[in-house]
Amino acid sequence: MTKTGPVDWDRLVEDHQGLVYHLIHRTVRDREAHEEIFQEVFLNVLESLPRFEGRSKLSTWIASVAVHTCYKFIRKAGHRKRAESFGDWLEGEPEPAVPSDLEENLERSDARRRLERHLGDLAPKHALPVALFYLEGLSYREIAEVLEVPLGTVKSHLFRGLKELRKRVGGGKDGFLRG
């Protein structure tokens, strides 16, 4: 039971697991840890849901819980300086990747793999707004809420994220974007 009524937990998991996994996938490079974080996010949701007042969409709030859980994991794992705040982490470089065979997905086209890879190479402050806006369909305002930054910052990071992706992936006549 929450302030907004009773909760169908199976439904909540089914409706939001894609969003949660996507955010973990974009944020934490250590794939071995993904399942643990995935479960931790929903346990955190269970714990915090009684305090959810319904001022934002449930999916926006769950995205925020997911991003914070990822951040806490990264801090705990010792990849980052202990004193680093959430804001500093967003601004920083992406986590070092852990090599994994799971990276390969033969069904995906090469162009998509390149774009995926370059998106993964962006700093969280750029990768998260890009993923949340173009893949999850969140509005600028919702992204601002999830990442706890002003609206103008979201736009600026989104703009620079797109520019950075373009630079890394390449364009032009032979670039994959026109291929």
Add this chain to the structure above:
Amino acid sequence: MDFCAAEALKLDYVNGRLSEKDGALFEEHLAVCPACRGEVLELRETAAAMAGLARPPVPPAWTAAVKGRLELKRHAPARRRASLFLYAAISAGVTAAVVLLFWLGPRGTSDRITWFLSLPSLLFVPSIIDNIYRLVRRGVRRTG
């Protein structure tokens, strides 16, 4: 307005978030500014390519696992309360039985001494409570 430096405006234009009026104004600028035209085109292509990406699929086993953990966690407080109640009931029962035994026991002087000497046996009471509690829990689990 310096359209060339207006990042947010370009982004809104690419994402279709500009008002009709602002859009028309910006398009007037685009018509005379090849640098901005090129930049907008690139941004638009990148955004379109992004939209073509898909979410990574959630491994199917994870859904069942997380639902199971949530189920366990949701019922944990009720289970803890039930365990506490059971433990308290057994403790009260055993304590009452011990008190009753001493109360109803022989009352002569030598019996008093025996009673006094048997006091250390009270140390076993918590262990008796624990064992009864475990037995009851095991029985409940089997029948459940």
